[in-house]
């Protein structure tokens with residue numbers, strides 16, 4: 001499918017030097033679209049994390065200038081644009097009679113933001129198109145392409161039900177990593193899950209069935225209460241203010257369970273914030289020390305524990321230098337990672353991370369794990385986990401760690417955790433992917449990709 005919009009664009013009237021026609025500045029919804037374009041550019045070109053850009057305190061100034069409704073719209077647009085980036089790119093390419101200039105990054109972001117609305121959001125196509133054209137005219141970099149923007153987006157709106165593509169919604173390196181790790185079929189299924197907005201998972205202090213009924217959710221095999229997407233703010237749900245539950249993906253709740261009965265044991269959680277696993281360990285009756293390098297993140301952990309009325313010793317420290325008075329009975333190392341297991345929740349991840357980042361993170365994890373061993377008493381248990389789908393950050397780190405004579409494998413057996421059928425590998429590792437915990441209702445299906453390995457400290 002070809003359009004001649006490109007030619008029209010170059011005939012578009014130029015307004016060099018003029019900015020912000022007064023009517024543009026006042027157009028309802030325009031600021032949100034312009035902000036979405038700017039933020040998409042920051043994610044793709046500068047590899048900036050979307051969470052940081054849309055943080056309600058420290059986010060991008062253009063985002064902070066918007067009201068709550070427009071912020072939600074920006075998040076929805078960017079979620080759709082990033083989840084479906086491969087598809088949007090391929091469909092736009094079908095509508096252009098020649099590729100966009102390499103350096104037209106602002107134009108590309110503008111087209112993607114509008115296409116995300118036309119293809120995936122419940123927004124009238126004509127407003128998405130009109131606002132994109134207004135935004136193009138309002139931006140000196142895009143003004144000469146206003147005609148192209150108009151033509152391409154109108155054609156997209158008209159032909160969207162006829163257009164199709166099999167392009168994966170992932171950068172090539174990420175799609176290839178998944179194929180190598182999981183095979184073509186499973187990799188395709190994982191990528192398909194990445195395009196779906198995930199449900200909200202809650203770890204409840206008690207009575208999962210009761211909370212599921214109260215909140216209109218379901219109980220998963222591991223006890224997580226799962227809700228389909230929320231209409232209102234999470235903080236207004238029953239039980240939030242009372243500290244009866246916290247948000248935690250079903251997969252993220254599994255590593256802390258691998259310790260078994262931990263009541264009364266001295267346990268360190270070495271990469272602790274925001275504290276989902278610290279809370280689990282404290283709830284299970286452990287005497288928990290939560291170690292975290294970031295003061296801001298530790299403050300969040302403390303606030304979370306306070307809301308949940310759970311207790312832990314919290315320490316701001318780099319685990320590489322942390323010197324406890326006594327070694328621990330058990331240590332959880334939930335290490336920093338590429339987060340490629342959380343793409344459903346963080347669709348910017350594949351576009352902001354690279355194979356080089358993954359190699360660096362895997363090396364850091366190996367270093368952290370070696371240090372962890374020194375903090376556990378002989379006979380004590382170590383659980384190493386992270387939310388990467390990449391075996392070089394999971395299985396490979398765990399296998400190499402066994403070269404350390406102070407570590408012994410302590411494989412997880414499926415019988416220990418009957419609800420986790422299919423998630424335990426032949427080596428006794430825990431490995432989940434977004435394809436796990438399926439459900440006929442896609443709004444209730446899937447889980448984050450997680451890895452966990454369990455070890456015992458020897459007396460070496």
Ligand SMILES: C[S@@+](CC[C@H](N)C(=O)[O-])C[C@H]1O[C@@H](n2cnc3c(N)ncnc32)[C@H](O)[C@@H]1O
Nearest residue numbers: 271272273274275276277292293294318319334
């Ligand atoms: C994957 S997150 C942990 C999530 C947490 N376990 C939970 O369940 O809520 C990794 C954390 O490790 C922290 N971290 C990174 N390097 C660290 C270090 N050298 N010492 C201690 N904490 C570190 C990061 O600031 C981040 O909060």
